[in-house]
């Protein structure tokens with residue numbers, strides 16, 4: 194099997210389109226995961242047992258079922274209940290929902306890591322509940338968990354090919370389509386893999402810098 | 411002692427803020443907002459347990475408005491628990507605690523005392539400030555923000571007013587040049603002085619001090635003690651102080667309470683307690699502290 198450089202060159206624009214979809218899904222999915230995870234964490238601390246038990250079961254359930262099942266559910270099952278999502282939207286929601294159950298655990302650990310003295314000083318200053326969270330606890334908790342949150346960004350990125358399962362032509366999907374078209378799979382799949390590596394490496398380096406920033410500030 | 415502004419020392423202290431300046435830093439200094447009537451404290455039959463461990467067993471005592479009282483006694487005798495009950499960091503299992511005339515943990519309803527909610531606690535906490543052994547400054551904020559956080563979000567001061575008040579207090583504690591510093595970059599003594607300023611910024615009428623110098627390197631203890639002496643001399647805040655520094659206790663206290671196993675076994679003016687204690691357990695305790 195010979196590497197066809199001419200074919201490779203022609204592939205690049207389509208693969209870049211796929212990459213753009215992948216990056217979009219990653220970033221938006223991650224934003225949902227960050228925000229929703231925080232919501233889970235705070236609800237799990239609710240004094241109302243109905244609330245915190247429900248949230249506990251839901252997040253356990255989502256975390257222990259495969260991402261692909263959730264994507265199928267969002268894209269193929271929800272329409273029969275009258276809720277129709279576009280493929281990319283369903284993919285982003287699915288990634289965000291799935292990873293929110295992991296970020297929730299990360300936040301929980303980060304919050305537990307904030308020393309008791311910080312809560313006590315906030316009480317002694319008589320800060321209102323909202324301010325204790327927004328001004329004292331969460332900033333310190335997030336700082337402690339930046340590395341773990343970063344690892345989930347990369348994990349989420351590597352899970353984006355599952356979106357191909359619900360017809361989203363992301364990076365791997367566009368490579369596969371090219372191959373199916375020409376019956377030459379070597380070049381598109383290899384280049385897609387290289388793109389994945391490139392993005393992973395660049396993100397890892399960026400995260401390392403972010404970690405350093407938070408370690409010294 | 412006439413009521414004076416918390417942030418203005420009555421006498422100029424060398425190397426510290428000029429009193430006029432510090433007072434000027436408080437908008438309406440000496441007005442209704444800052445010249446708060448000091449509050450007394452009463453414990454009536456207060457019970458506190460941790461599991462099976464009965465730490466305070468129907469404890470009764472009172473502290474007068476503006477009085478300076480030091481709690482001494484062996485480790486585990488319940489001194490910290492008393493301060494934490496007052497700061498609402500621990501909940502009593504029985505009895506009534508009053509700050510001023512009002513019950514701290516209860517509300518009067520139909521002539522009866524019922525458990526109070528968070529709203530009442532929030533109102534009551536405005537009267538009380540606490541300084542901790544481990545400082546507990548907020549490491550995600552610079553020094554100035556540590557001091558303005560409470561005044562802005564609890565007392566409703568504007569940011570400018572809060573900054574002005576904070577600067578006045580930083581001058582009082584001798585750290586005017588550190589307002590932008592990060593708390594973790596300061597020495598223990600400096601951190602504790604910031605923590606004292608942070609508590610004063612809320613203008614409490616009762617100040618609780620729990621072994622505030624025992625986490626400090628020996629050479630930093632004096633600076634913090636001098637500051638507290640200034641505050642004791644120049645304000646009328648009610649002080650409840652736990653310390654193992656007997657010289658310091660003698661300087662600032664009107665009265666010393668000797669605790670053992672959650673009970674007051676002896677009390678009196680510092681001169682009496684330190685020079686002619688009646689109880690053998692007090693003598694043994696003082697010998698042990700002096701030897702260490």
Ligand SMILES: Nc1ncnc2c1ncn2[C@@H]1O[C@H](COP(=O)(O)OP(=O)(O)O)[C@@H](O)[C@H]1O
Pocket residue numbers: 460463465483484485486487488489490491492
């Ligand atoms: N959070 C807690 N949980 C269980 N026991 C506690 C707790 N806090 C204090 N105690 C117990 O209460 C007693 C009094 O402690 P404390 O008030 O800290 O004494 P002191 O300050 O005089 O050394 C001790 O026996 C201590 O072990």
Ligand SMILES: [Mg+2]
Pocket residue numbers: 489490491621652
């Ligand atoms: Mg103690």
